[in-house]
Amino acid sequence: MTKTLQRPLAALLSIGDELVLGEKLDTNSKWLADRLGTLGLLVTEHRTVPDNLEKIANSIVQLAGMAGVVIVGGGLGPTADDLTRQGLARALVLTTGEPQPLVEDADAVRAIRARFERAGRTMPETNLVQALRPANALSLPNPHGTAPGMLARVDVAGRLRLIACLPGPPREMRPMFEDAIEPAIRSLPGVARSELRVVQVFGLGESELASRIADLMHRENNPAVGTTASSGMVTCRVRVEPTLPVRGPYDATEPTQAVEEALASIGRVAKGYVASRENTTLAATLLDEAVAAGLTIATAESCTGGLVGQLLTAEPGSSRAYAGGWVTYSNAMKERELGVPNADLEAHGAVSSEVARAMAVGAADRAGADVALSITGIAGPDGGTSEKPVGTVWIGCVKKGQPPVARCFRFGGDRAAVRLWSANTALFIGLQAIRGQSGVPLLWERP
Amino acid sequence: MTKTLQRPLAALLSIGDELVLGEKLDTNSKWLADRLGTLGLLVTEHRTVPDNLEKIANSIVQLAGMAGVVIVGGGLGPTADDLTRQGLARALVLTTGEPQPLVEDADAVRAIRARFERAGRTMPETNLVQALRPANALSLPNPHGTAPGMLARVDVAGRLRLIACLPGPPREMRPMFEDAIEPAIRSLPGVARSELRVVQVFGLGESELASRIADLMHRENNPAVGTTASSGMVTCRVRVEPTLPVRGPYDATEPTQAVEEALASIGRVAKGYVASRENTTLAATLLDEAVAAGLTIATAESCTGGLVGQLLTAEPGSSRAYAGGWVTYSNAMKERELGVPNADLEAHGAVSSEVARAMAVGAADRAGADVALSITGIAGPDGGTSEKPVGTVWIGCVKKGQPPVARCFRFGGDRAAVRLWSANTALFIGLQAIRGQSGVPLLWERP
Numbered sequence: 001m002t003k004t005l006q007r008p009l010a011a012l013l014s015i016g017d018e019l020v021l022g023e024k025l026d027t028n029s030k031w032l033a034d035r036l037g038t039l040g041l042l043v044t045e046h047r048t049v050p051d052n053l054e055k056i057a058n059s060i061v062q063l064a065g066m067a068g069v070v071i072v073g074g075g076l077g078p079t080a081d082d083l084t085r086q087g088l089a090r091a092l093v094l095t096t097g098e099p100q101p102l103v104e105d106a107d108a109v110r111a112i113r114a115r116f117e118r119a120g121r122t123m124p125e126t127n128l129v130q131a132l133r134p135a136n137a138l139s140l141p142n143p144h145g146t147a148p149g150m151l152a153r154v155d156v157a158g159r160l161r162l163i164a165c166l167p168g169p170p171r172e173m174r175p176m177f178e179d180a181i182e183p184a185i186r187s188l189p190g191v192a193r194s195e196l197r198v199v200q201v202f203g204l205g206e207s208e209l210a211s212r213i214a215d216l217m218h219r220e221n222n223p224a225v226g227t228t229a230s231s232g233m234v235t236c237r238v239r240v241e242p243t244l245p246v247r248g249p250y251d252a253t254e255p256t257q258a259v260e261e262a263l264a265s266i267g268r269v270a271k272g273y274v275a276s277r278e279n280t281t282l283a284a285t286l287l288d289e290a291v292a293a294g295l296t297i298a299t300a301e302s303c304t305g306g307l308v309g310q311l312l313t314a315e316p317g318s319s320r321a322y323a324g325g326w327v328t329y330s331n332a333m334k335e336r337e338l339g340v341p342n343a344d345l346e347a348h349g350a351v352s353s354e355v356a357r358a359m360a361v362g363a364a365d366r367a368g369a370d371v372a373l374s375i376t377g378i379a380g381p382d383g384g385t386s387e388k389p390v391g392t393v394w395i396g397c398v399k400k401g402q403p404p405v406a407r408c409f410r411f412g413g414d415r416a417a418v419r420l421w422s423a424n425t426a427l428f429i430g431l432q433a434i435r436g437q438s439g440v441p442l443l444w445e446r447p
Numbered sequence: 448m449t450k451t452l453q454r455p456l457a458a459l460l461s462i463g464d465e466l467v468l469g470e471k472l473d474t475n476s477k478w479l480a481d482r483l484g485t486l487g488l489l490v491t492e493h494r495t496v497p498d499n500l501e502k503i504a505n506s507i508v509q510l511a512g513m514a515g516v517v518i519v520g521g522g523l524g525p526t527a528d529d530l531t532r533q534g535l536a537r538a539l540v541l542t543t544g545e546p547q548p549l550v551e552d553a554d555a556v557r558a559i560r561a562r563f564e565r566a567g568r569t570m571p572e573t574n575l576v577q578a579l580r581p582a583n584a585l586s587l588p589n590p591h592g593t594a595p596g597m598l599a600r601v602d603v604a605g606r607l608r609l610i611a612c613l614p615g616p617p618r619e620m621r622p623m624f625e626d627a628i629e630p631a632i633r634s635l636p637g638v639a640r641s642e643l644r645v646v647q648v649f650g651l652g653e654s655e656l657a658s659r660i661a662d663l664m665h666r667e668n669n670p671a672v673g674t675t676a677s678s679g680m681v682t683c684r685v686r687v688e689p690t691l692p693v694r695g696p697y698d699a700t701e702p703t704q705a706v707e708e709a710l711a712s713i714g715r716v717a718k719g720y721v722a723s724r725e726n727t728t729l730a731a732t733l734l735d736e737a738v739a740a741g742l743t744i745a746t747a748e749s750c751t752g753g754l755v756g757q758l759l760t761a762e763p764g765s766s767r768a769y770a771g772g773w774v775t776y777s778n779a780m781k782e783r784e785l786g787v788p789n790a791d792l793e794a795h796g797a798v799s800s801e802v803a804r805a806m807a808v809g810a811a812d813r814a815g816a817d818v819a820l821s822i823t824g825i826a827g828p829d830g831g832t833s834e835k836p837v838g839t840v841w842i843g844c845v846k847k848g849q850p851p852v853a854r855c856f857r858f859g860g861d862r863a864a865v866r867l868w869s870a871n872t873a874l875f876i877g878l879q880a881i882r883g884q885s886g887v888p889l890l891w892e893r894p
Contacts, residue, residue, distance in 0.1 A: 313774070314752070
């Protein structure tokens, strides 16, 4: 871990009963950590504590003891349970030993009054509490809400600490971070951007991939390689500290060369399974490659019920390649809308190679699309048989000028998991079709 | 805060570079905090730390110092950066002063081997590391993945502490929490379930609802009423501490009576906007009420691209009422598959009252469904005009025997937000149709 100690550390503190009690999902910490990383800081801890003065103050003190930059979110509203102002003041007393009275910031008062006037409302006097700040902290303007932020620079045992308090709502927090906190961080000594590159691998499994790149994954390496898996997709992250010497199984001497070598190694051992060399979604990759190849896509979904279409259309500009699709949940709709032969449904059942192929062919024909993907399976919890247990899914694919194919999978997990693995696998099969790699079997494919 | 101090405390620790660096959003903490609250515990802190042995061990020790139940998530994979097993062992050494060697759990080894065998694969030897546990901890079976959990009971300064380590993927973590951790928590001394009841309100807005039930929402009340909002749905939670006296604007003296009064009050002020009196999804409520009324549903989606179908089919047993749908992303598909008149597309554009109505009628006809919902709008980021800015969405609905209707909305936020608000609003409009309440306007409806 010596290498990471050379990057300035940052820590995050989220404040709010609603967060700590699980009534609301904290999305700010992820956003902030990501941004701080890009700025060259290493985030070392997130904490979430309730609206409790003692816990807020103690957490700020502890986090400032381990990290040079502490970003505090929430607790800046006008009500009695908004305690971040007092919490920061007490933390500053504890770290500096000096008194830190709360003072009313004149600019903040003017800004809050002006905001209410613009809205044609009278400012409740209770809102004045939002203009308070510790005497030695700066007040940060909030163009998107009534809660100003606060920024304090303190000396903890001879080391400069930056403590910033930002409002909780993302649309207020994010601009304030960009306008006031980013410049303050850039001016800190020792801040240098670290570099992150990504390879996404689908269909190979995390353990299998990790065993193939074990020599790259030693924790002391620079660049460091880590993996995370999510519904079939394994994301390999290659992170380099440009200020450190190369360490690991690399011929290169320069960090950037070593990154390229690591990326190339992963590409070699995962040949046929690389979904993307960027941090993106399978849907976005499929759409991009379809557009580049001048191909359009249609979908025919049974057990996923629109999930593949939803993932594709979640991407802006998806209409460049996605024509549309069908949710043929009932057998009647499979027959009537996609022309699946009743004989196939009768003889083989809806979850079969024949029906998956016919659904794909029907969707391609009716949508006039170049590529069509189909899914028919048993997502559970009910509907399984000994022959076709829950998790059995057939995925069909047809590409113009080629015979249709259908491939069988057996996914584990609950209904949501079976559906998401099915949708991701279908998207990757679409990629394989466009790339001419349909012969590469996925790890979880049934022969 | 006096009442809450009487409840046993819990703390959460999430482990993973990808979480602390902001590469992945942590949704487990919210889920766990919510569940722990229902079990009668008060969650007092969440922490997220990187894959770092020292930080993992120290955090477990610190959290076990403040809370009787510590739930640790993640870091149980087979790779070198999965350090929760070692972290727990070191934390146990630090708290008990006794050696805690890692031992291979025989049952866990068998379960992992069997899992690979069932999948027809050979277990990589690296996976054996997942069967390790500290000598004094229990191994928890994981039916949904290769990572067993761990459960340790330790004595910290004379107080019993429960430390549970669960896998990171939600579909593995959640069942393990329910199967192994909930019973262990219930058996702890001093744990009394607080009772939680819920009313879901759609289409009224959180501020408006909160102002109508302000007297119920004082923080000192018992039962306490809180609201959270998510994409148009406001969930009112009525939480009672059965061991405390009733406090608030209630005639009742018994906590359970007071809960009923609070629920009835909310129902009165939100008349016409109550989606459900359970904590469920709009899709589940719509399906349940459709089944009860003997009605079937079809969907025709443009800008949501399958999201409504996906939400409906995410519910087990959705085939009882959902026939299927169309993702008519292109105008050509709207015409050809749903029979939308070309003249309407030309004269009014795809995002119009006329097209929304025609889509709904076409979907109902072709699917042979009793109710059809349609969505056509501009989700952004591009495609907006001054007349129809991004966020403009028409939602159509037809119910057998009634003329089709279309309603216009203007949603804020990014593409994902517009799509989710659109889908939720369509589901609620479906509910209104089934309930015969289509005349009740939603707060964000355009006249």
